[in-house]
Amino acid sequence: MSVNVSAYHSLMQKVDACNARLVAVSKTKPKEDIMTLYELGHRDFGENRVAELVEKHNALPKDIRWHFIGHLQRNKVREIAPFIHLIHAVDSLRLLREINKRAAENDRIIPALLQFHIAEEESKYGFDPQQATAFFNELANTPAPSVALVGVMGMATYTDNEEQVVGEFKLLSDTFSSLKSAHFSQEDSFREISMGMSGDYPLALAQGSTLVRVGSLLFGDR
Numbered sequence: 001m002s003v004n005v006s007a008y009h010s011l012m013q014k015v016d017a018c019n020a021r022l023v024a025v026s027k028t029k030p031k032e033d034i035m036t037l038y039e040l041g042h043r044d045f046g047e048n049r050v051a052e053l054v055e056k057h058n059a060l061p062k063d064i065r066w067h068f069i070g071h072l073q074r075n076k077v078r079e080i081a082p083f084i085h086l087i088h089a090v091d092s093l094r095l096l097r098e099i100n101k102r103a104a105e106n107d108r109i110i111p112a113l114l115q116f117h118i119a120e121e122e123s124k125y126g127f128d129p130q131q132a133t134a135f136f137n138e139l140a141n142t143p144a145p146s147v148a149l150v151g152v153m154g155m156a157t158y159t160d161n162e163e164q165v166v167g168e169f170k171l172l173s174d175t176f177s178s179l180k181s182a183h184f185s186q187e188d189s190f191r192e193i194s195m196g197m198s199g200d201y202p203l204a205l206a207q208g209s210t211l212v213r214v215g216s217l218l219f220g221d222r
Ligand SMILES: *Cc1c(COP(=O)(O)O)cnc(C)c1O
Pocket: 025, 027, 048, 069, 070, 155, 196, 197, 198, 199, 213, 214, 215, 216, 217
């Protein structure tokens, strides 16, 4: 039994106390581990590889809400479009357009988060907060009605320096607030801030996270 059930219960208490939700990140872990939490009532699970996600989706109960949490290649969107609950990391307009196309083909509106690059580390993925205006200008010209943008997502630098991590989460939460007032003030559905992992979720919750993505704390090291 490799799932840490007592860690799950204490994590859920903290997440509930902040009115946030937990995405249990089950990537690389067997279906039995997912079922352990499923039987405790958990329904939100996160994966970052399309082939693995599709296989698990096919095999496991259909009321699981699957979250795609990592970088998503455009040519893989088609495979998850029929069932994905939330795509966490839209990092380009081209990816958003592809999700829009595949959502429409499936008669769905797919919820998605915009990924922002908040960490000090170099990363290929995520918008810089200053790029958001250009993104929304382009989106206003050619809307993507089959994608529902419901919030933002980011990953902090992997460091022991708590002050730095707090500053990065604050940047994401400020980015959320300015997008909210500039583009989504009438839309209650724009309300998610996906931030916080095993090593930094308490700091993320304190900065207003609504979705923490926690894997190794629940399922052990990968
Ligand atoms: C793997 C992963 C997580 C979970 O990381 P842990 O440190 O195991 O909690 C969260 N978010 C993303 C984007 C990931 O790829």
